[in-house]
Amino acid sequence: MNKSQLIEALAKHENLTLKKAELIVNAIFENMAEALVTNERIEIRGFGSFKIKNYNGYKGRNPKTGDIIEVGGKKLPFFKVGKELSEIVDS
């Protein structure tokens, strides 16, 4: 399923216009993205939680040339699946 299919499903189930459903779905994910950009945790009971993990930089090697290269640190969201979701997916 992609975002437009999610929008269609929401519109159908909640009797919304596609335009309204699109606005809602975009707003939901934009709120979540914005939280992560500002380093805020997301915690949705039954679904899961996201938090930003910091990864340190390290010295790596280009496997082809063997050159040592500096790999910079980065931040990535980490998703931990919630109890309810993990149970329904596994059942």
Place this chain on the structure above:
Amino acid sequence: MALTKEKLITRLQTQAGLSKQESRAVVERVLGIIKETLAQGEDLLISGFGKFSVRQKNARRGRNPQTKENLILRARKVVVFKTSGVLRNRINNNRS
């Protein structure tokens, strides 16, 4: 400080011009659709945010590190999330 479901409902209410009940209903519905999709083993791709997919894990021998007991972890399905490149860049540059 975390973004909770309640906070999300309140924010969406203003952003989408909904009543509190409507906002709650659509947030619950979106989460419900996502859960159902994943429960059926189907992936969910949200462009600009990321992809949730269901991965099949094989059974493996594990060990309880506390009791040092050997045990078999059964085959199971888990949800994994991969951040979209767009969001990854936004997070690392603090703005796209």
